[in-house]
Amino acid sequence: MKVLLRLLDKVRPTFEDGGRLHLLHPAFEAIEHFLFSPSQTTITAPHVRDPLDLKRFMSMAIISLVPCILAGLYFYGLRFIAIIVVSYAAGLTVELIFAIARKEGINEGFFVTGILFPLIMPPAVPLWMVALGVAFGVFIGKEIFGGTGRNLFNPALVGRCFLALAYPAQMSGSWLAPATELGGRVLKYVDGSNLDAVTTATPLALAKQGEFVSTAHMFVGNVAGSIGETSAIAILAGGIFLLMTRVGSWRTVVSTLASFAVLAAILRHAQPDRFGPVLWHLCAGGLLFGAFFMTTDPVTGPVTNTGKWLYGAVIGATTVLIRNFTGYVEGVTFAILLGNIVAPILDEAVFAVRLRRLRSEG
Amino acid sequence: MRFKGGYNVLFQGKPDGAVQTMPEPEKLYLPLRSERFHFSSLSVEEGQQVQAGDVLATDPDNFDIPLLAPRAGRVRLEQAENHIVLESIEGLPEHAELDGREILHAEQKAGTAAAKREALVRLGAWQFLYDAHTQALPDPTGTPQAVIVSTVSLEPFLVRGDVLLHRRLLNFTRGLEHLQSLLEYQPIYFAIPDIRSEFADLVRNHIRGYAWVKLLEIPLVYPYDDFAILARGLELSSGNGPVWAVRTEGVLAIDQALTLDRPCLTRTIAIGGTGVVSPSHIEVAPGYPLKAITDKYVFEPNPRIIDGGILTGKVFGDEALGIGTECRGITVLPELKEREFLGFARPGSDRGSFSACFLSSLTHRIRERLTTAMRGELRPCVSCNFCEEVCPAGISPHLIHKYLYRDLIEEAAQARVDLCVECGLCSYVCPSKIDLRAQFTEARELIEQDKREAREAKAREEAVEETSA
Ligand code: SF4
Numbered sequence: 001m002k003v004l005l006r007l008l009d010k011v012r013p014t015f016e017d018g019g020r021l022h023l024l025h026p027a028f029e030a031i032e033h034f035l036f037s038p039s040q041t042t043i044t045a046p047h048v049r050d051p052l053d054l055k056r057f058m059s060m061a062i063i064s065l066v067p068c069i070l071a072g073l074y075f076y077g078l079r080f081i082a083i084i085v086v087s088y089a090a091g092l093t094v095e096l097i098f099a100i101a102r103k104e105g106i107n108e109g110f111f112v113t114g115i116l117f118p119l120i121m122p123p124a125v126p127l128w129m130v131a132l133g134v135a136f137g138v139f140i141g142k143e144i145f146g147g148t149g150r151n152l153f154n155p156a157l158v159g160r161c162f163l164a165l166a167y168p169a170q171m172s173g174s175w176l177a178p179a180t181e182l183g184g185r186v187l188k189y190v191d192g193s194n195l196d197a198v199t200t201a202t203p204l205a206l207a208k209q210g211e212f213v214s215t216a217h218m219f220v221g222n223v224a225g226s227i228g229e230t231s232a233i234a235i236l237a238g239g240i241f242l243l244m245t246r247v248g249s250w251r252t253v254v255s256t257l258a259s260f261a262v263l264a265a266i267l268r269h270a271q272p273d274r275f276g277p278v279l280w281h282l283c284a285g286g287l288l289f290g291a292f293f294m295t296t297d298p299v300t301g302p303v304t305n306t307g308k309w310l311y312g313a314v315i316g317a318t319t320v321l322i323r324n325f326t327g328y329v330e331g332v333t334f335a336i337l338l339g340n341i342v343a344p345i346l347d348e349a350v351f352a353v354r355l356r357r358l359r360s361e362g
Numbered sequence: 363m364r365f366k367g368g369y370n371v372l373f374q375g376k377p378d379g380a381v382q383t384m385p386e387p388e389k390l391y392l393p394l395r396s397e398r399f400h401f402s403s404l405s406v407e408e409g410q411q412v413q414a415g416d417v418l419a420t421d422p423d424n425f426d427i428p429l430l431a432p433r434a435g436r437v438r439l440e441q442a443e444n445h446i447v448l449e450s451i452e453g454l455p456e457h458a459e460l461d462g463r464e465i466l467h468a469e470q471k472a473g474t475a476a477a478k479r480e481a482l483v484r485l486g487a488w489q490f491l492y493d494a495h496t497q498a499l500p501d502p503t504g505t506p507q508a509v510i511v512s513t514v515s516l517e518p519f520l521v522r523g524d525v526l527l528h529r530r531l532l533n534f535t536r537g538l539e540h541l542q543s544l545l546e547y548q549p550i551y552f553a554i555p556d557i558r559s560e561f562a563d564l565v566r567n568h569i570r571g572y573a574w575v576k577l578l579e580i581p582l583v584y585p586y587d588d589f590a591i592l593a594r595g596l597e598l599s600s601g602n603g604p605v606w607a608v609r610t611e612g613v614l615a616i617d618q619a620l621t622l623d624r625p626c627l628t629r630t631i632a633i634g635g636t637g638v639v640s641p642s643h644i645e646v647a648p649g650y651p652l653k654a655i656t657d658k659y660v661f662e663p664n665p666r667i668i669d670g671g672i673l674t675g676k677v678f679g680d681e682a683l684g685i686g687t688e689c690r691g692i693t694v695l696p697e698l699k700e701r702e703f704l705g706f707a708r709p710g711s712d713r714g715s716f717s718a719c720f721l722s723s724l725t726h727r728i729r730e731r732l733t734t735a736m737r738g739e740l741r742p743c744v745s746c747n748f749c750e751e752v753c754p755a756g757i758s759p760h761l762i763h764k765y766l767y768r769d770l771i772e773e774a775a776q777a778r779v780d781l782c783v784e785c786g787l788c789s790y791v792c793p794s795k796i797d798l799r800a801q802f803t804e805a806r807e808l809i810e811q812d813k814r815e816a817r818e819a820k821a822r823e824e825a826v827e828e829t830s831a
């Protein structure tokens with residue numbers, strides 16, 4: 001490893017101010033700090049720091065997505081890998097351009113966006129749309145706000161929302177029937193043109209026509225849907241890991257799912273023939289995925305714990321309403337984006353109450 | 363009493379309970395500045411011969427608190443900047459500690475409370491008192507609303523109460539009696555550690571029957587021993603008058619001053635940290651040469667030597683030659699030497715974290731070998747809320763940070779940055795490596811300054827009005 005470090009030290013001047021490639025400094029720095037932990041030391045007290053940094057923090061989110069990635073690979077085959085590669089390439093380009101322009105480092109947050117985005121794509125989506133969507137999401141959803149930490153919206157969801165509005169036909173026509181054969185499609189490349197992969201409607205779309213897919217199938221994941229969203233088991237496995245690391249807040253997840261379940265139960269109770277059963281709804285579509293991996297994004301959610309409870313409630317309730325009372329089959333994307341908008345307001349309210357209480361202290 | 367936040371940083375080099383006596387030095391280097399004091403008004407001349415306990419200098423801004431000569435010797439004023447040097451040191455005459463121990467209780471005759479307080483200032487015991495809210499030196503003639511006494515010391519690594527009290531419990535309880543005799547009816551809150559410990563039992567047995575002492579049990583989580591936190595928890599608001607606070611060493615010094623009429627000329631301090639050979643406690647005179655201590659205890663070739671604990675201490679500057687009068691511990695940390703390959707991707711069974719992102723959180727918490735490494739890049743706040751969860755003061759560090767980032771001092775003041783006790787935990791846990799504590803210290807100073815200026819301006823205005831009227 002010493003050799004590697006010496007090599008980095010040798011090429012460093014090329015990327016520093018005055019060097020030939022100084023424009024690419026953010027890229028160099030990202031690689032250097034990926035390989036070796038930074039050399040900075042503390043200047044003032046506290047003289048020691050927690051080992052957790054943003055790289056680790058974001059890595060935890062990526063690790064928690066591994067079960068979903070594997071499930072996606074199993075059900076939809078090698079094409080998923082192509083989607084991931086395109087997503088990272090396109091997103092990283094935008095990120096790098098902005099890092100250079102802003103003279104800041106490349107933010108680790110992007111690496112989560114880059115994998116979240118493929119997981120919420122329909123499996124047969126054209127690759128150019130993946131590139132366009134992720135670039136749009138990173139640009140509009142994040143960079144114009146000033147980068148990770150300052151963004152209002154979840155970039156992956158902004159990208160998906162954009163595609164859904166700009167290309168509704170391609171988005172809703174790109175579903176694939178998941179693999180049914182033993183061994184899945186781990187070694188196959190399947191897109192819309194393959195004969196064995198008939199484009200089918202998702203469970204939520206079918207439900208609008210009064211047809212309910214079995215909950216057990218949705219739990220395992222062999223139903224049509226976005227690549228990472230279909231398998232409830234995989235989501236739960238990764239999601240619970242995420243909550244255990246404390247990177248994602250359990251409060252948000254519990255609140256989202258609980259408010260969703262309560263409202264869905266009320267509807268079911270009122271008109272059992274019109275609304276689906278609660279457990280069915282919980283497993284259908286992107287709800288679980290959104291609840292575990294999108295609402296828990298710390299940047300775009302509220303900071304305070306009270307705010308998190310309210311935030312989850314807004315998202316859960318909105319999802320039920322959109323799903324059951326509008327023309328849209330899926331409501332999670334819009335619900336979470338709405339949640340992103342109200343998150344700062346919720347925090348403001350919590351702070352206002354807290355500051356009033358603090359006023360007389362001390 | 364309810365506590366919020368708090369967290370114990372565990373790392374190698376915890377001082378053991380032994381107290382070692384350092385050999386008498388040839389010279390003492392007494393710094394003229396310490397955390398709270400600046401002994402700017404000199405009382406001695408170059409070359410003057412002084413006796414142990416003589417006043418070398420006083421601090422005119424702090425009720426003329428004296429800097430005492432810890433040993434007999436000759437004064438040198440020019441040898442080192444900002445220090446008074448004593449050379450040709452003579453050892454202290456051997457007093458048997460025993461003569462004090464035979465006196466079971468504080469004697470009642472010892473004079474009025476005012477005379478006692480004067481004696482405490484003169485004999486160097488008063489400097490162990492703090493105003494709980496401001497950490498400043500309280501006015502010796504003032505009347506507190508209450509007194510907080512604490513034997514708990516939670517910051518790693520400062521001198522521990524149980525070590526100081528070893529075989530001195532009697533002196534301590536007698537010191538408490540003296541303390542009480544300075545007051546009228548104000549309560550003394552006595553903070554003791556975790557009720558289950560053997561030490562707590564011992565202390566409890568000793569003060570049984572002191573009705574004016576109210577026991578306060580505090581969990582052993584940093585920084586619940588902070589006086590401002592305790593005062594707030596006890597609802598002793600600063601609007602109702604000062605709250606005095608004193609630690610174990612202070613009570614022992616009070617006992618020594620009022621029972622034996624003897625100044626406090628030796629300190630027990632902790633020496634610990636990752637870079638120390640055998641972390642323990644040492645008994646030294648103030649002014650003891652720093653180098654003699656580090657030569658004996660530090661093995662690291664390139665250490666950072668800190669005056670105080672790991673979370674709030676200050677680095678000893680190059681010009682620092684001796685132990686200050688307020689020093690409670692020396693912490694030694696190795697500077698970062700090696701950059702870790704793929705550091706962020708390690709499983710992490712060898713490192714402890716506030717988050718649960720490392721393998722060690724599944725097993726047990728380990729004492730880590732910490733260095734001065736920042737362990738990450740500076741990034742914008744990601745709103746993870748860790749800082750708020752860990753903050754003992756109940757404020758929102760990330761919110762204040764965002765205000766300060768945009769230079770909104772006014773808003774930061776409204777978010778009560780002044781309640782921050784500068785424990786440093788927020789900076790410690792922040793994954794974006796933001797120096798929150800340093801920012802808050804700066805903001806608090808700015809706010810204080812604004813207030814002072816506003817007060818002065820008002821006073822000037824009033825003066826003008828009076829003259830014109
Ligand atoms: S804001 Fe102040 S009191 Fe709170 S954790 Fe940070 S340093 Fe400690």
Ligand code: SF4
Pocket residue numbers: 742743744745746747748749750759760763788791792793794795796
């Ligand atoms: S710990 Fe750091 S990153 Fe997390 S909320 Fe506080 S300031 Fe922001």
